[in-house]
Amino acid sequence: MTEQHREIDVLLDEQRTFEPSADFVAAAHVGDRGPYDEAGRDREAYWEAWARRLDWFTPWDTVLEWDPPFSKWFVGGTLNAAYNCLDRHLQARGSKTALIWEGEPGDVRRYTYRELHEEVCRFANALKGLGVGKGDRVAIYLPMVPEAAVAMLACARIGAPHSVVFGGFSPQSLRDRIEDAHATCVITADGGYRRGGIIPLKASTDAAIEGLDYVNSVVVVRRSAVTDPRAAPHGDAVDTPSCDMTAGRDHWYHDLIAAADADFPAEPMDSEDLLYILYTSGTTGKPKGVMHTTGGYMTHVTATAKWVFDLREDDIYWCTADVGWVTGHSYIVYGPLSNGATVVMYEGSPDWPDRGRFWELCERYAVTVFYTAPTAIRAFMRWGDDWPAGYDLSALRLLGTVGEPINPEAWVWYDRHIGGGRCPIVDTWWQTETGGIMITPLPGAITTKPGTATVPFPGIEAAILDEEGNPAESGYLAITSPWPGMLRGVWGDEERYRETYWSKWPDIYFPGDGARVDEDGYYWIMGRVDDVLNVAGHRIGTMEVESALVDHGAVAEAAVVGRSDEIKGQAVAAFVSVVEGTETSEALRQELRGHVAAQIGAIARPADLIFAAELPKTRSGKIMRRLLRDVAEGRALGDTTTLADPAVVRSLQQQFADSEA
Template sequence: MHEMRRFEPPAELAAHANVTADVYAEADADRLAFWEKAAERLSWDTKWDRVLDWDNAPFAQWFVGGKINAAYNCVDRHVEAGNGDKVAYHWVGEPENDTRDITYAELKDLVCQAANALTGLGVKAGDRVAIYMPMIPETVVAMLACARIGAPHTVVFGGFSSTALRDRIQDCDARVVITSDGGYRRGAPAALKPAVDEAVAQCPDVRSVLVVQRTGQDVEWDDSRDVWWDDAVGTASTEHTPEAFDSEHPLYVMYTSGTTGKPKGILHTTGGYLVGTSYTHWSVFDLKPETDIFWTAADIGWVTGHSYIVYGPLANGTTSVMYEGTPDTPHKGRWWEIIQQHKVTILYCAPTAIRTFMKWGSDIPDEFDLSTLRLLGSVGEPINPEAYIWYRETIGGGRCPVMDTWWQTETGQLMISPLPGITAGKPGSAMKALPGIGALVVDDEGNAVQPGSGGYLVLTEPWPAMLRTLWGDDERYQDTYWSRFQGLYFAGDGAKLDEDGDIWLLGRVDDVMNVSGHRLSTTEIESALVSHPKVAEAAVVGANDPDTGQAVNAFVILRESALKDGEKADDALIQELRNHVSKEIGPIAKPKSILVVPELPKTRSGKIMRRLLRDVAEKRDVGDVTTLADSTIMDQIKQGLATGKDDD
């Protein structure tokens, strides 16, 4: 174990860091004054009357009475300050030599054109717009254009199926969808428009689909509904006056897996979210906008992309790298080649990627010049100590501190992390709550645990970028996050405090899995399996996996009609079930293994004992079976009637 290793902040970094050690005391002395100062880094049309209204907890209002426009803060103000020629994005397409550099002035013109085009399509402030796109600059333009006119966007990850897209469009009642013919994935064009066509066929209220031409694939076309991006946006005026919206005006809805199977629409509003993301981006990554080249290697379809590819970096006037493709296309050194080419100084990525690179070997990154890197970040799941050390030594050359960050879709902003130049790094620990954030590890009764003990991670104070509610469901918001511990936000994660009082995250404690940093609901995957005509019942567990953190492991009972007499479940059927899940939810949810079983381990009250299934999936001795209605079931399961595995 590397638990006892500590990496002290580099002296050079400490001497020039954006924040100093007294920032914690400053925030502790007056938390609201601390966040007010952070808010003053932005341009407000109307200043707030009150920093926080928490009278109607857990429904927060931040910077009450303030008016602001997110797009103006992300583009116009930098151009007005004379930084129009500064590159906002070095965009790198997956096909080699397919690159674009977009300056802040160019981005402003594109956002104004897209805002005018959306207005021309009848989009008004408050209307929702769904965005289903690859990692291309137009995705950022679409988001900012929505923000500019006050139309909350809901970005749906381009890897999700048409069913997932349909459910999200329907839940937030989006009337316009922005998409692309497709994107590039592993060297080949991957279509997106067909999934949109399939989804909106069941969404009669969608009146317009705006389509970016990216790959030149043939697409089906409906003249009454479909509009080419170039026709609508390309011909629009580059002049557009942004309107200032109330600080609490909805900025976006992002859907995340829930334990009930129905995705939760996380609502983020404008002012507090922009304050939280821009401040944490600047402080946690010690951002120097004049010289840093920042790369968040995530997809914009996830909250990491929203907060640290789009809103945080642009609000800070940063130059970012944005990459369309996968780490191994066209070769396994692609990321390091991009860092070398664009002289990236800060890299922020997921432990899943780091473990994959470890598996490929250090001789690949060793071929490239990574000397421009000065800071590394980790996001999406707890990073295991081995991966942390490898990342720091091999990619960071032993000189780059690692910011192991904990936060969620719901929190909107970084919450627990070291601070560069101030905090030592411990491999595997996110260390402590950031200034202005209240976090505790508590026991079952909600009492703070002592150092050396484990429990549940809770947040004790409201924070600027926090979710305001679940879209259209205030009751579920309260039940999900605020009912477990009185007056405390329960994150759903387990944690422990070490002897120094530093926090170690232990992953989910509910039925939500963390696969490659993406949250997936076991219930949702079970529902997808049971929707297959051959499946009678299913149970899904997340089992530890060296590459993806957790892997989806499924146990299914087949319908009697599924197999003919004497027939056994074969690999073809297993593959059919795996592909069915992929079609229903998306490839990320495809089970790594499926075991066909005669029965599932259930208590006498009928509850499935997933703990025992996790033991099987992780090849451990099966725990206590005394509460099972039939204790022989586990022996039958362990014998394994049919297993299907896949490594794609």
């Protein structure tokens, strides 16, 4: 047994000593597994009990209508997501801090629940004044600033579905999402800070909406007006405009807020009314607009935020995700705020101005619950133990991971160097489409193992199935019954919804991940089984990258695969053949990598780009991506007998080896 394995075995024993959530214990029954058995006996009644923890304007008639693959939860009930995140806390928690925000330059803002409620109401009135009404789609393209949460909640208050676009996406990616949702309003910023530089978001927005006449208003948050970051710790702004403004269309956020009323009654929304659209990569080039509605989604994220993170009244909770991803929606905004938590938001990079920034924030704000990605943890490991050791992390009592499976070595490091051996670790599996956490330990109630997300959350029914849909110890992860936070479809494309998620087995949701189950019934997620890469927790479709490459005039054909990466989990490897007469060079290689970044965003930039006279194809002309994965991973080649020219792949193998050297 290796020293690493001995340490893991010791940790298994230690995890049994943690106290379960008080809320979980209160719900448990003597002699059984509490909520797990309760949910198993009557799953609908179990979720109905969680729904009752929310404030509803009118009660529901039916808990679930299930017409596979379409579900409706809490049918006939009306509520409002923003009301449940803000208004219902005003009497008991009005003066409690709802949001602590720090920008990368060091500027800080705090909002109590009453102050956040007022800001959201003002912005809802401002949006209403710009013509935004119930059902209108609003695109949000902001850095990690408080206005991002305010914008989401203001849209929810109006009943206008929001579509948040990650600030790292390119103008073309932003345009694609605005066009698909037909958003009539865009909320952006003049810029956002990243590693000491400013990302020009307004300029990207202008490029994205050029010629889109239906975009009739753009709201701009002034962010890059902090001229000297360390000299202006409170975000003191300058008067000179920091970006171009189009008269009649563009409006400064601060001007709108100053002129708006602080009272805006929340719009009663049907439980199945659309709350937001969030785009995620798929196996085709076009991102899918995943739709989440109000009642079921709020029930799911309220329940999971409460129990998975064991949220307590005095917690300082920090999820390091960006609101541009579903984790930011569910576990920065809607889940924690519906529970009345104090939430930390941070704008910038974890290594600016040095690699201790996250731990400095944990110390300064006495963070108690910390939720981050395995990619970040592996980077922290690489930077060395001294960085976290230099800060007081004693306030931490619970750690979480999200975005991809965490390898046991990173889990152990996280436990030892961040949690000090005293914090339970909740390794969570879920995805944009599920809305909320699906497979996870509950702190103290479930014995954890490094590297596994353990068991489904109470009320979630999962299985491992083979190709034919039979139970298996290793195979495909499947969700076998509907759940409240599930996606309600793909915006504007019902057939894609059916084909992508429900066509593998009858009436069973297929998330696209492989998995295995161990002797304790714990689920081990093995990663994607389709052509979607998980790069630093971000889903990137290989077809998306291939489409961006062949969009360049020098490229005749491209094939993209993933390869293992020590930090990111997966990296993009591209194989490109150029048009006849084009000379390959290092300059062209960098140009193509930059072209992908410009088309999609920096997260999709290929880590490796290999020029090929030809790509390996079968005799029928199909590109053999399986062999390209072998090349990228440095593995021995599999069966090449079906190739039209086996020498092609051997040549690529040599080129890849040379590039690595």
